[in-house]
Amino acid sequence: QVQVIESGGGLVQAGGSLRLSCAASGLTFSAYAMGWFRQAPGKEREFVATISREGAATDYADAAKGRFTISRANAKNTARLQMNSLTPQDTAVYYCAAAGARPYQITARASDYAYWGQGTQVPVSS
Secondary structure, eight states, rough: OOOEEEEOOOOOEETOOEEEEEESSOOOOOGEEEEEEEEEHHHHHHSEEEETTTTTEEETTTTTTTTTEEEEEETTEEEEEEEEEEEGGEEEEEEEEEEOOOTTOOOGGGGOOEEOOOOOEEEEEE
């Protein structure tokens, strides 16, 4: 049984930082690209960042570039999203997801991700 579990969410002030973690089990973690998505109240889920299965390739949404950093530790079956300079516009539920992938492959398409976590809330106050 595959499980993807996010942690690290919580209330943060504008300008602050937060690090989200994602722990995956029940799959061969190093065979999956990992992604972070978010869904703000009243909006559709959107792509935030992705990292290839060996960690060599990454991609970010324009809103995340320069502020967010995605990383992974295959030995620990974990992925992380470091978020800096947060603004109220970053308020959302953040989801971690896993996509079966070839080496160096990354994807921003939610439909490519087979396994999803339940999400962690990140409210950013002004």
